Amino acid sequence: LRDDGIAQINQATDVNEITKEIKVNLLGKKGPITQALRGIKDLPVEKRPEVGSYANEIRDEIQNALDAKLTELENKALEAQLVAEKIDVTLPSTPVAKGHPHVIQSIIDEICDMFIGMGYEVKSGPEVEEDKYNFEMMNLPKDHPARDMQDTFYITKEILMRTQTSPMQARTLEKHDFSKGPLKMISPGVVYRRDTDDPTHSHQFHQVEGIVIDKNITMGDLKGTLEYLLHQLFGNKYDIRLRPSYFPFTEPSVEADVTCFKCDGKGCDVCKHSGWIEVLGAGMVHPNVLKMAGVDADVYGGFAFGLGPDRFAMLKYGVEDIRDFYLNDVRFLSQFN
Numbered sequence: 001l002r003d004d005g006i007a008q009i010n011q012a013t014d015v016n017e018i019t020k021e022i023k024v025n026l027l028g029k030k031g032p033i034t035q036a037l038r039g040i041k042d043l044p045v046e047k048r049p050e051v052g053s054y055a056n057e058i059r060d061e062i063q064n065a066l067d068a069k070l071t072e073l074e075n076k077a078l079e080a081q082l083v084a085e086k087i088d089v090t091l092p093s094t095p096v097a098k099g100h101p102h103v104i105q106s107i108i109d110e111i112c113d114m115f116i117g118m119g120y121e122v123k124s125g126p127e128v129e130e131d132k133y134n135f136e137m138m139n140l141p142k143d144h145p146a147r148d149m150q151d152t153f154y155i156t157k158e159i160l161m162r163t164q165t166s167p168m169q170a171r172t173l174e175k176h177d178f179s180k181g182p183l184k185m186i187s188p189g190v191v192y193r194r195d196t197d198d199p200t201h202s203h204q205f206h207q208v209e210g211i212v213i214d215k216n217i218t219m220g221d222l223k224g225t226l227e228y229l230l231h232q233l234f235g236n237k238y239d240i241r242l243r244p245s246y247f248p249f250t251e252p253s254v255e256a257d258v259t260c261f262k263c264d265g266k267g268c269d270v271c272k273h274s275g276w277i278e279v280l281g282a283g284m285v286h287p288n289v290l291k292m293a294g295v296d297a298d299v300y301g302g303f304a305f306g307l308g309p310d311r312f313a314m315l316k317y318g319v320e321d322i323r324d325f326y327l328n329d330v331r332f333l334s335q336f337n
């Protein structure tokens, strides 16, 4: 019985065979060993210990053989599974679509890098702004007619969506400690105007404000700075010119133009019929702006400018509709990756 049982166990090839059939056949209630152990009570008393211990011994041996075979089969199954499910981690994976900065953000980053290189700080300010900073401290009192130049989304009488990044001039001037050195700051961000959206207007767009205040800053410094900026962005072959203009917070005020050029996505060239493209507003900071921010306008002065990255992106890439930047159509945006 023992040899036969152990032979059966050794021939078994799968776990089920061991745990169900063979185990039940050999050690189950109706199996020969259980029967033998049950039959002991019918034997003469002096034979019982001998037969009993022999039957137990066989049962233990069979049990051990079963356990050993079971472990062996389980290990084999595990090994087979490991081989079958092996993953080659060195295989190239399926490519995952990666995002990239929005074209407007890239232009803003480019402009910021340029000014950081010239020692400016970059600051951001609130889009929900006080009338005080957006207008009053920018030399635009409540009844000033030039407020109409910037159609405004008011939230309350005193709170509005900023129409320009210029309030950051007042906010930084107010805090700046001139005993520690000049103020050189740029501030990029989103601004809002109550315009009807069309190819050249969006109720939400971007500006980058710049301001430099120190002793002895001249209009020549402004022109040099703008020329450097525009040459970096568009290329050295374009000229820039300053044209008189009006902003309540600068005096004198100018608009900067670059030589007319056209881009088609592949490259840009000077327009066939010569001309100029207006690209930004600037000027020498008005003494009232300095005074209202607590700066001594007899000692300090400087320039400020405000430019529109949306317009720059349109010029640079030949985009004809500003709204394309805000529709989030990846087919459009991924061109600028």
Ligand code: PHE
Residues within 6 Å of the ligand: 163, 164, 165, 166, 247, 250, 281, 282, 283, 304, 305, 306, 307
């Ligand atoms: N804030 C002005 C505008 O939005 C631009 C500007 C900024 C002009 C700084 C002069 C100086 O039109």
